[in-house]
Amino acid sequence: MSEHVVPGHSDGLVTLESADALWVDLTAGGAVPTGSGACALSPAHARVGYVLLGSRVVPTVRTAGGLCGVAEIEVRRAAADLNAVVIEQWDLIRVGPFRRMPGQQRDTRALLRWRQRISEEVQGPGTRSRVVQRESRWPLLLAGIDWHQLLVEQTREGAQRTWWLPRAVVRLLDAAEHAETRWVQAARNRQVTTTATGTPADLPQPRPANARKTGSPKTQPVSLRPYTRELEGQLYSVLSRKSGMSRTIAGWACAVCRTAPATVLDHCHEHGYVRAPVCQSCNTQERPDHLYSNDIRVADRYTRLFHTDVHDWLRHWHRCTGCRARTTLPLPHLAAWTAYIACQPQRPTHRASRGRRPCGILRVSWTGSQNTPRSCLLTVTVDACPSGEHRVLARIPYRNAIEQFRGWLTETAPALAAAAGPDRLDGLPAHPRPVIADTAGDGLELF
Template sequence: MSERVMPGRADGLISLSAADALWVDVTADGAVPTASGAFTCSPAHARVGYVLLGGHVVATVRASGGQWSVAEAEVRRAAAELNTVGMDRQDLVRIGPFRGAPRHERHEETPLRWRRRITRELHELGGPERAARREDGRPYHLAGIDWRQILVEQTRDGAQRTWWLPRAVVRLLDAAEHTETQWVQAARTRPAGAAVTEPPSRPRQARDADGRQTGPEVSLRLYSGELEGQLYSVLSRMLGTSRRVAGWACAVCRTAPATVLDHCHEHGYVRAPVCQSCNTQERADHLYSNDIRVAGRYTRLFDTDAVAWLRHWHRCPGCRARTTLPLPHLAAWTAHTACRSLRPTHRAPGGRKPCGVLRVSWTGSQQAPSSCLLTVTVDFCPSGEHRVLAQVPYREAAEQFRTWLAETAPAVAAAAGPDRLDGLPDRPRSVIAETSGEGLALF
């Protein structure tokens, strides 16, 4: 039972232990699982003046007698915001492990760094199953969210373990990390003895097309093409770039703080700053370096949210001038869209369903388009009768894409073409080495 505000209590303050209980009590019916210890267990930092609750910063104060306290109204407000967040447990984002650890500038370090914390704890405890049986009884939480309840472990190629969280939670934790960074930076510049104010870039609630609240939206600068035409290999090595990126809202969803400088791996040009969730959704699902599994997210990339993603991909001057997509994305589009009518269906409960799982591979590369061939196949056909659906030459696939682009996103198509930009090489060349889909391009 949570501790209630008593009449006459100064500023409606409650103890940290009471705030722990209140947080769990008020969020019990929300979609995102929460944990006790949000104020009293690591990585909570109540004794340095604040605690993260979801994407919200709650200030703590030292009351008479040296006891740390927090305003009950602020805890309730953070809980109410979290309760509006919907979560699809099937819409997952890979959070690790990756071959290269993200690099951050030293002055930007803040205590949360949730990806590092999860990776470290899972390595120390031997994976999610042992993590779920934590022997010391200490609660797991990041910004008051119990991540162990929703962490998913998958095995790739029979050996490599990967860890995943629902996209809504990834966006929450990214927003919390950004909000904490802003809070710490503001605290450093605050005059001694000055009163604590609301944190900068305080989260608001984003709304979907139906008016429902879906998650945190941070008051950040909207990206307006300030980095257009710059090479990632140059920009990523400049001091202060990651801090500059963190000041923008994601150029795709516009609701989360940007954490990644997305770039075209074929031409090397910067596209835009994006959040980790959008960057993961956009990344091609490589099975091998020249083989892609056409996953469910391509429905959003090429159907429901096609215009936004096409505009984002064409922020690369190389792709825009050639009116095409990077080869992995063009291959996925060919399988998902151009060859849709070729995919057979099978009878299933509730009606007919598409056959198996789509996969597309290619021989050659976009640097030699006359010899590049895309092969669309079906894996896991229930009857075992369908395999190769189509073989499409690269040039034919590119021409089909141009036609589709003009119909689907006329404004994007009108801004593309070889007469739009001068000075590009006649043939694409890789400025940034391909990372086989594992690199997240973090600083």
């Protein structure tokens, strides 16, 4: 069989080098930057049965000459999917660094592990110089994507450096990691019924040249089951120790966005109860942006959490048995809500092309904890405001913040308020308060 594209045959094979050139050429006009070496260089696994191009797993085929090739039509399909991705530069997701939690990064089935690879590239003494040397020749691509062109580094005074990627790219890499995990698992299942060939146990077996016509795990539809409260009331400390839990989580769709595959179990850090399986993008969006252990920056993503997608997020947070019974939120979330919603009238504004818009950067800190509600105090400030640096908007006791949140929940989501806490059915309005999207929040500097 020829190693080059056969004119007029869309299913002709191309060599890995030709596939790299075709991938770069087809994606040149897309919003997501790509680079050469997607099929031939690490972390591609062309020699063991597949390569990752965007969110697709493209199987490799052995040619008559013993070389690896891929189907041209699969490269074109992957390029078309990537070109359809739209990037909003202001909608960023933090991708590191994060404090390592017990049990993280132990599951080696997801061979892409893109978050770990990015952290290894940008962190550690001497790492930057090695990265520059490698980038001068071949940048480290992830699923054929040149993430270096999209990575945003932010450094704030008194806080460590953080790295951010557009949300669309985070979802794309999560989908690639999930597709690879499923492909590897399917390949392992096939190996059980075949004779061992000496292939490493942690990688799938290369496919023979004539296996192309019989179909592949990539072409088999993978159905994600919706989450229907199977884990409600269970403790994360217990479930996280169970074997095979990662595989179980991967079978669910994200309980928040309901489109992406779930990858982690989100849980309440105050009460310890599991909320639901979610994708990495939603889990990162839900995580408060801590500057210190008791100080968070109220970022632009709270527009979605408390405005446009408020019902989905309130329902998700109240999947925690403790939060639902007390009709409250975990302290960092309650602090962010207090700064973003309860203190909105006190926030300074300035003139803009369309009326007035909030100024400065919201920040909220607290003393004490939710375990000592009498002494816990929330302090809401605005940094970098022309009317006064570090201007204090309000100091609100923890108990008052809870009462304000309960009243707002009753107006915003009556059904959720009725299901939370005892004797909450009286005095609920017949219709919820309309949620108005914040169309002015198009800059990270505002929030």
